[in-house]
Amino acid sequence: MAKENINTIGHKINEIDTSYVEPNKYTFAFMLENSNWYEYYRLSSNESNPQRITIAPNMSYKLGGYFGWKWIFLGWSINLKDLLGNDNSSKKKTEFGLSLYSSMVGGDIYYRKSGSDFKIRSTSGIFNNGETPEYDKDIDGFSIDIKGVNAYWVFNHKKFSYPAAYSQSSNQRRSAGSFIAGFSYSQHRIHFDHNQLPAPILEKLSDALKFNEVNYSDYSLNFGYAYNWVFAKNWLANISLAPAVAYKKSKFDSEEKSYPTFKDINLDLITRMGIVYNDSKYFVGASLVMHTYDYRTKNFYLNNSFGTIRVYAGLNFSKKKQYRNK
Template sequence: MKVVKVSLIVLLIMQSVSLNADTIPERKGFWQQIKHQAGKIIESFTAVDTNYVEPQHYKFTMMLQNTNTYEKYRLENNEGQTITLAPSPSVKVGPFVGYQWIFLGYTVDLRNFNENKDRTEIDLSLYSSRIGIDLFYRKMGNHYYIRNLFINHHTDTKALEDLPFNGFQSSIKGFNLYYIFNNKRFSYPAAFSQSTVQRRSAGSFLAGIGYTRHQTSIDIGELNRMVKEKIQFPSNHLATNEPHVAFGDYRYTDFSVSAGYGYNWVFAHNWLLASSLSAALGYKQSDGDIQHDNKWSAAYHVGKLNVDALGRFGLVWNNTKWYAGTSAIIHYYRFNRQQLTSNTLFGNLNIYVGFNFGRYKKQ
């Protein structure tokens, strides 16, 4: 909803400028100058080299989109024990309607329609020829599954694979803001928002900044209960020798700077294959606790540099009137401390089809 508000504010300001220019003659020059400067700023964010990029010709668009979201956590403690947790992927379908910079839509989660009411996923990306921004917020509740568990080389944990585990919760929120250097010839909107058409292949270096706040918690008592219940130990096995797992909660705030490269390959008329990859050097200020046998160790509170990654991929057919394609955005975050290491992977896969209408008048 924030994007809608910002877009509406821009439109209302432009309308207000026009009204005031008409109703206050003595200040007409002042308001006309503001309107002119605002128009120049907007044009600077959408200006392209038309030998490489064909601009949008229509005011309105309608689209049907399928969105598939994925998420995975892999935790490892200093004893070499690992666990991989992931919720079931969500499959959403819904319509979208757009007018110039405003794009509204609603999707229904077909797989979890009557479940996971506490599951919240917000992923929003805004693209112009010069800059782009990703906003994301995810809170998955406790609807996770154990995808893999390693305790030691003597313990077979296959009986736990793909079982639901309600003892893990996570939330992650943040943004990525980036600048596109070759913005006249390389078009992110052509690949990911269908508002322009890439006519000739081009690439560009990217640079940006980012912020992430990440929190997780795990119920070790519940996990060890499942281990004891599901794993078959020999009859002569002593209870005191039963393996126990030890993971912990962690929280961190990450500030990062990123650099990368993107390339749009026009391999046929109206067809585009796009990809970009950025690596981010982030400073993570973190704190957490390690739990073992239902007892918490002393908390740690440290700061450290880590490398994260962000990838985008897209395939689109667009003849300026009709368009169809698929796109994916993948985030990777690594949290590495002496006591605990976490690898987090999440992203979206979109499949869409739509059309534009309301052609701009030729000037």
Template sequence: MRHGASTDSAATYVVDDTLATDSITTPSPQKKTPFFKKVGNAFVRLFEWFSDVDTTYIEPQKYNYTAMIQNTNTYERYRITSSQGNDFTFAPEPKIKFGPYFGWRWLFLGYTVDFNELGKKSRSTEFDLSLYTGMFGIDLFYRKTGSNYKISYASFDSNNSINTRPLKNIDFDGINVGIKGFNLYYIFNHRRFSYPAAFSQSTIQRRSSGSWLCGLGYTKHSLKIDWDKLYTTVANRLGEDVAERYMDSNLKMKEIKYTDLSVSCGYAYNWAFAHNWLAAASLSMALGYKNATGNENSDVLSFHDFSMDNFNIDGVGRFGIVWNNMRWFAGMSAIVHSYNYKKPRFSTNSMFGSLNIYFGFNFNRKK
């Protein structure tokens, strides 16, 4: 009996070992996730972490894609003053542009064209690429204006002793301006305040809230002025004696180029004043560190005139009103930029802004 029990016990042990061996040698097959899919999933999880919000204040986007038509009305002004009192302001006629925009989640791409300038050599273009999350945002932009400017203001001394009204709104095609760069900003109260709700319509602000902002910016400016043509214009309108006596040769430059590195700080507020309605305003001031160089062909300005040690205050303001029920949206927004550069012999100020009126819809609901 004891021997039989021992045999039964051994038999049982062999069977169990066999089962264990079979379990190890025949594992169930597992599918490997492709590398690029892993990277994509990680990026989406990272974005969702950045976009984490308090849903009592912010309603997240429920669709993947956005299509929109936008009308953009732009205004520009470029002012140049000299130490001897010359003060010229150039501005083109306001431009009216139309263009399509397309968005996928946090990416938003658009292109606008001034149809009034199609076929002309001097054509202005704008290109914008924006990346928005609840926590931070980045704007990339390229802007090139035409040469169809007017002299909107002119003065030769602080007393305005010379009548310059004959120069008012005179066409002047001797100026050409370009700007390109990016702005990166961080939103402190990103769980309750949605910057994209006001300016990219990718979320809805359900309750009013505000936030402090901080950011970094890089822009590269170019300003070309035909001084000889400006001198001739003044001589033709006011007389050769006035041009020869009062035109300041410190403004005799062919081109000004400067790079602007800035650190900004500001405050923004979203007012949810009615269901699906939002009014927004933000203002940021930036300390800009500018490195500028004059055209190498200039016989007046040198690298010494544009030293690296140069700080100025710049600013950007944004205002908007939008209706958004998540499926459809419409609204308008205004953005104004101001850049300053000052030296003892001359200074420049550039200001440009846009008023956007848009209408669009979201589609492809998230699962």
């Protein structure tokens, strides 16, 4: 009875309209993938003459091989800088991301702990002439720790397929779109030792940007729209935007005061884009999944984004019994 109930649930969440979506005809898959992690942090003061500093690390590049069974992919990846001996960071990064896609529901789990290769990318409002000095030195006093989970529901799941765009476990044969809704929870810890900044910036830095740590939890509800465009035979392009209303429970520490936990409402955004060629047996494509968060206090504003760019190629093999004679 339990097995029958599980099979029924599995059938329901993967139910499709075959005139729009073609199911995967194979049991196994093998894929090679290059994944690139990108992120940035924009720190701003809310003053009459606001200052802004944008900080970002070097993009990280990984190469991996994966073996798939039905909708599960397992594998291993290696940082290309480690492979080539070009990673000079004193602190190693820890990155983990997992995205699950079915016809009706899906979600993301992610974890990110920084290394030591953050750099100042731009400034505004600090220097009178508007110029931003270029600094190649890493900022040892900046570090982050982020973890979270995101889940969503696809309303038009019979005609619109997220898996066709992001997990290659089905094929979209006719263009279709769907409204999506979901929720997410994440924890953010951002440490900033402003004394490690270059002297020209430190001399002019606003007191609002002289904080030690931002530590907040983000609870959000999102609602958006996703569209699969079949622009040629076996070709698919997807874009998905899901703005979110977020409730933040947080603590903000500065040199002068330690503010108690408070509540605030901000806007976040989850963005997905992808393009893929899939003729059922062979597939190749690229995708982007990006999370953007806003955080505000009376005198301080933080905007941070992070995401993964994937470029992949692979093949399916071992046809399922019901498709072997077709």
